[in-house]
Amino acid sequence: MASIDVSTESLNKLAPSEALTRLLQKAQNDHRDCVKGALAKNEDVVEKCNLTWGEVYHRYRQWAEYRAPFQDGEASSKWNKYWTPAKQEWDDKRPKF
Numbered sequence: 001m002a003s004i005d006v007s008t009e010s011l012n013k014l015a016p017s018e019a020l021t022r023l024l025q026k027a028q029n030d031h032r033d034c035v036k037g038a039l040a041k042n043e044d045v046v047e048k049c050n051l052t053w054g055e056v057y058h059r060y061r062q063w064a065e066y067r068a069p070f071q072d073g074e075a076s077s078k079w080n081k082y083w084t085p086a087k088q089e090w091d092d093k094r095p096k097f
Contacts, residue, residue: 004029020066024059031056 004026011019034049083091 017063017066020059020063024056024063027052027055027059 004022006023006026011022014022031049031052034052035045037043038045038048
């Protein structure tokens with residue numbers, strides 16, 4: 001499996017959501033490797049790999065709670081271009097499910 005680069009330098013070049021995704025992937029890979037190693041050595045997986053699972057859980061919670069900021073210039077301009085007042089009025093009047 002290819003190594004996932006999670007150096008500060010590489011993460012700083014990514015959008016926050018992409019950086020969190022990469023950290024989650026790295027934590028998951030580390031946990032898989034730990035489980036494989038523990039099973040190969042006939043060790044207790046829970047005792048051996050609980051810290052790597054904690055990292056996976058921690059990163060997953062960060063990823064799940066992250067909401068990308070909407071109020072940046074590009075997103076706002078796209079939204080305003082698409083959702084004109086007439087289109088918003090039309091959307092408000094159309095029947096819902």
